[in-house]
Amino acid sequence: MPAPDLGHGTSPFAVVFTNIGELVTCDANIGEGILGVHRDAALVVEDGRVAWLGPSGDAPAADRRVDVAGRAVLPGWVDSHAHLVFAGDRAEEFAARMAGRAYSAGGIRTTVAATRAAGDDVLRGTLTRLVAEALRQGTTTIECKSGYGLTVEDEARSVRIAAEVTTETTYLGAHVVPPDIDTQSYLELLTGPMLDACAPHARFVDAFVERGAFDADQARSVLTAGIDRGLLPKVHANQLGPGPGVALAVEVAAVSADHCTHLSRADVDALAGSATIATLLPGAEFSTRSPYPDARALIDAGATVALATDCNPGSSYTTSMPLCVALAVREMRMSVEEAIWSATEGGARALRRDDVGRLTPGARADLQVLDAPTATHVAYRPGVPLVHQVWRGGERVV
Numbered sequence: 451m452p453a454p455d456l457g458h459g460t461s462p463f464a465v466v467f468t469n470i471g472e473l474v475t476c477d478a479n480i481g482e483g484i485l486g487v488h489r490d491a492a493l494v495v496e497d498g499r500v501a502w503l504g505p506s507g508d509a510p511a512a513d514r515r516v517d518v519a520g521r522a523v524l525p526g527w528v529d530s531h532a533h534l535v536f537a538g539d540r541a542e543e544f545a546a547r548m549a550g551r552a553y554s555a556g557g558i559r560t561t562v563a564a565t566r567a568a569g570d571d572v573l574r575g576t577l578t579r580l581v582a583e584a585l586r587q588g589t590t591t592i593e594c595k596s597g598y599g600l601t602v603e604d605e606a607r608s609v610r611i612a613a614e615v616t617t618e619t620t621y622l623g624a625h626v627v628p629p630d631i632d633t634q635s636y637l638e639l640l641t642g643p644m645l646d647a648c649a650p651h652a653r654f655v656d657a658f659v660e661r662g663a664f665d666a667d668q669a670r671s672v673l674t675a676g677i678d679r680g681l682l683p684k685v686h687a688n689q690l691g692p693g694p695g696v697a698l699a700v701e702v703a704a705v706s707a708d709h710c711t712h713l714s715r716a717d718v719d720a721l722a723g724s725a726t727i728a729t730l731l732p733g734a735e736f737s738t739r740s741p742y743p744d745a746r747a748l749i750d751a752g753a754t755v756a757l758a759t760d761c762n763p764g765s766s767y768t769t770s771m772p773l774c775v776a777l778a779v780r781e782m783r784m785s786v787e788e789a790i791w792s793a794t795e796g797g798a799r800a801l802r803r804d805d806v807g808r809l810t811p812g813a814r815a816d817l818q819v820l821d822a823p824t825a826t827h828v829a830y831r832p833g834v835p836l837v838h839q840v841w842r843g844g845e846r847v848v
């Protein structure tokens with residue numbers, strides 16, 4: 451691709467990044483390996499989008515030059531699964547679990563009580579703090595679910611507040627049945643007034659299919675009601691034990707089936723034969739001391755895998771996509787390349803986005819500059835804050 455003419459006057463916003471030791475495009479068609487890597491590269495950003503990439507020596511002149519001195523440049527992480535609108539924390543529950551107590555879906559109710567009692571400003575404060583924390587670790591796109599309100603008003607304000615910080619919002623009224631209502635009445639709320647109140651602020655509808663949460667028929671009614679309102683379905687599937695979540699996700703052509711910790715061979719094959727993304731959330735297994743999902747079985751069967759944090763105060767209180775990449779590599783036997791792809795382009799697919807998670811001409815210029823020469827260092831140097839700069843929409847934000 452010839453270098454574009456970025457002469458004076460072409461765009462006041464043109465930035466050229468030069469001396470990129472390793473540029474990860476996440477497009478196998480335009481570079482080496484599944485990450486589409488270019489070495490000694492340059493990248494031009496114009497009007498918030500990637501305009502050109504090529505050898506550093508061919509870099510055109512631009513209004514601004516950023517010499518990254520041999521560092522790696524990657525797409526910003528796309529965290530496609532997080533629960534960030536809540537109040538309080540559950541540190542004691544975590545400590546008790548580490549001392550031997552089992553994790554159960556019931557802990558969600560503790561956070562529901564705290565969330566209902568909190569003012570909007572408290573919820574907003576926690577949300578913005580977590581989004582900023584994620585950004586400092588390279589996350590430039592983040593999904594956010596409701597699910598700790600569980601009344602019409604509290605679910606609606608949760609998705610409304612989430613929509614203040616991200617376009618990727620999910621209505622998860624079907625998280626658990628709250629204690630103050632019977633299941634049938636709650637299902638009527640979920641598919642009626644609560645959906646009406648939440649749909650204008652949400653892109654996705656999600657349901658927690660699990661013993662102690664919702665069964666397949668109940669979840670199907672919530673998902674199909676959401677689909678009828680134009681929402682895209684997602685499913686919390688097979689997290690705590692085997693069950694019908696993945697089969698339901700594939701049946702309703704869900705964008706993603708999330709968790710996928712306890713899968714049968716039929717579940718793996720169903721995902722591999724569908725367009726539903728298998729979103730794996732190793733932070734949850736780490737923080738609940740559970741077996742990790744079988745990423746290899748999914749990838750080897752041909753399923754598309756995304757990695758996300760599941761950030762929430764109960765089962766996975768982390769915003770760190772680098773931690774999830776490191777766990778996926780060390781504990782789930784994903785290759786470094788697979789894990790980085792799943793945390794960027796894979797996450798974008800789990801959100802039906804084709805403008806993020808990659809650094810190809812036309813994509814949003816959402817990128818991270820690592821204080822490391824290659825992307826491998828994300829997993830090779832676990833727990834080390836390697837983010838040197840973060841740019842979003844062509845502007846430096848970290």
Ligand code: NIG
Pocket residue numbers: 533555557558561658686689734760762763764765766
């Ligand atoms: O994704 N699985 C259901 N929801 C959350 C946990 C929520 C909680 O424990 O508060 C999850 O892990």
Ligand code: FE
Pocket residue numbers: 531533686760
């Ligand atoms: Fe979750």
